[in-house]
Amino acid sequence: MTATPQPQPSNARITLTVNGEESEVLFASYKTLLEVLREDMNLPGTKHGCELGECGACAVLLDGQPVLSCLVLGVECDGRQVETVEGLMEGNELHPLQEAFADLGGAQCGYCTPGILVTAKHLLEEVGTPSREQIREVLAGNLCRCTGYLQIFESVEEAVVRCGERKADS
Numbered sequence: 001m002t003a004t005p006q007p008q009p010s011n012a013r014i015t016l017t018v019n020g021e022e023s024e025v026l027f028a029s030y031k032t033l034l035e036v037l038r039e040d041m042n043l044p045g046t047k048h049g050c051e052l053g054e055c056g057a058c059a060v061l062l063d064g065q066p067v068l069s070c071l072v073l074g075v076e077c078d079g080r081q082v083e084t085v086e087g088l089m090e091g092n093e094l095h096p097l098q099e100a101f102a103d104l105g106g107a108q109c110g111y112c113t114p115g116i117l118v119t120a121k122h123l124l125e126e127v128g129t130p131s132r133e134q135i136r137e138v139l140a141g142n143l144c145r146c147t148g149y150l151q152i153f154e155s156v157e158e159a160v161v162r163c164g165e166r167k168a169d170s
């Protein structure tokens, strides 16, 4: 008896720029941007969480705007710019957000941290000096089971101060 051939998932090929580097990537066309980054581009910093758009662990910047990469299909990203936590460093230096989160306990198990960092980076770029309320509001979709959020808010505020110091020094 011969086996019935199973349908194979079709592949997609797109060109996208991730953290400033343009790449062509081939992947199964059903995959989300989250899966393409982690499984096809070797960028595991962006985390798998709920995969339902509810936890924020998978947040990245797409054309400069925060998105939940578990809700975006890879095929929608042809020709677009993606920024992940791997692209946060400034040259050889940690981004002030990364430093502040490490120093103030804003990251504990760290699972939620990549999504929070990229979301907060966008806030700092947009607002400069956000209020506690603005920080709370922007990060409302990023769930953390460890910190109780206070250290996260304080870390973002500390990063604002450090960004200002870096600008003054440059």
Ligand code: FES
Binding pocket: 047, 048, 049, 050, 051, 052, 053, 054, 055, 056, 057, 058, 059, 068, 069, 070, 071
């Ligand atoms: S994994 Fe995307 S929102 Fe939870």
Ligand code: FES
Binding pocket: 106, 107, 108, 109, 110, 111, 112, 113, 143, 144, 145, 146, 147
């Ligand atoms: S630091 Fe553990 S989930 Fe946020």
